[in-house]
Amino acid sequence: MPNNLSVAIIGLGSMGLGMAQAMLKAGIKASGFDLNAASLAAFENQGGRAASGIADAAKGCDVLLTVVVNAEQTRSILFGPSGAAHAMKHGGVIISCATMSPENARGLAKEAMSMGLLYLDAPMSGGAAKAATGQLTFMASGLPEAFASAQSVLDAVAGKVYKLGDAAGIGASFKMVNQLLAGVHIAAACEAMTFAAKLGLDLEKVFEVISASAGNSWMFENRVPHILEGDYSPRSAISIFTKDLGIVSDMGRKEKFPTQIASTALQMFLMTAAAGMDGDDDASVARMIAQITGLELPKAKKS
Numbered sequence: 001m002p003n004n005l006s007v008a009i010i011g012l013g014s015m016g017l018g019m020a021q022a023m024l025k026a027g028i029k030a031s032g033f034d035l036n037a038a039s040l041a042a043f044e045n046q047g048g049r050a051a052s053g054i055a056d057a058a059k060g061c062d063v064l065l066t067v068v069v070n071a072e073q074t075r076s077i078l079f080g081p082s083g084a085a086h087a088m089k090h091g092g093v094i095i096s097c098a099t100m101s102p103e104n105a106r107g108l109a110k111e112a113m114s115m116g117l118l119y120l121d122a123p124m125s126g127g128a129a130k131a132a133t134g135q136l137t138f139m140a141s142g143l144p145e146a147f148a149s150a151q152s153v154l155d156a157v158a159g160k161v162y163k164l165g166d167a168a169g170i171g172a173s174f175k176m177v178n179q180l181l182a183g184v185h186i187a188a189a190c191e192a193m194t195f196a197a198k199l200g201l202d203l204e205k206v207f208e209v210i211s212a213s214a215g216n217s218w219m220f221e222n223r224v225p226h227i228l229e230g231d232y233s234p235r236s237a238i239s240i241f242t243k244d245l246g247i248v249s250d251m252g253r254k255e256k257f258p259t260q261i262a263s264t265a266l267q268m269f270l271m272t273a274a275a276g277m278d279g280d281d282d283a284s285v286a287r288m289i290a291q292i293t294g295l296e297l298p299k300a301k302k303s
Helices: 014-025 037-045 054-058 071-079 102-114 127-132 144-157 170-198 203-211 218-229 238-255 260-277 282-293
Strands: 007-010 030-033 063-066 093-096 118-121 136-140 158-163
Touching: 007 014, 007 054, 014 030, 014 037, 014 127, 014 144, 030 037, 030 054, 063 071, 063 144, 071 102, 093 102, 093 144, 102 118, 102 170, 118 144, 118 170, 127 136, 136 144, 136 170, 144 158, 170 203, 170 218, 170 238, 170 260, 170 282, 203 218, 218 282, 238 260, 238 282, 260 282
Parallel strands: 007 030, 007 063, 063 093, 093 118, 136 158
Antiparallel strands: none
16 A cells, blocks of 8 residues: 555655655655755655655665666665665665666666665656656666556556566666657757747747647647746756767767767757856757847746
């Protein structure tokens, strides 16, 4: 039963906090930790137990969710000094949600299994709003017993769980295909909107028309409003796609497979990062294009 399950979540950013909220609403008691005191306080206000550190959060837990940025952070949380893997219940399951290379996912799973722990390679998609309502999509792979142990938690946080295989690394591979498309679509949407601005078009009307036309994409619908509102506060930062498309590029090079369109998108994100917008919303690619072409984009409305 969920109420008897001991769950810990490490990483209470916009995604992790939303997932925690969904779990708590489902009656799952959870401990959590984040370096950000405000995030930890928000988690506690929603009914979670704010832990003093990683090991304290993970102590004796059946299920551990790691909701951080990359493989390096995941490895540190699990196996670093006072790491969670040492504090978990023997036979517990790690649900690893960070986007990383398949090679890193396999390595983390191997290390976890050597310590008597199960591991789900479970990157996710859907954004903070879907996280808070328990409607995320998970691209997961791992042993059947890992899925069984994590089922109650997955039911609480996911709208869809794709069980993609018995080995870690498969979920990560699916996520990289998704990120290739997501990054390319964001870059294309930003190029299209700045092209429209160059043509002197009404950008609000461009958004309306394209959203109802064949050129539309999920990223166009989701990111273009940030451009129209002049709001580049990070929901998903430029740095996410310099990382993820960098992984795609590395994977392509290793496999001797060309990723030309993704590589072009990566350069657009790198140019935006170099222009000082690394921590800003990924729709800032439009601002970078506007800067080098002398265009004016909508400014944020003053409150």
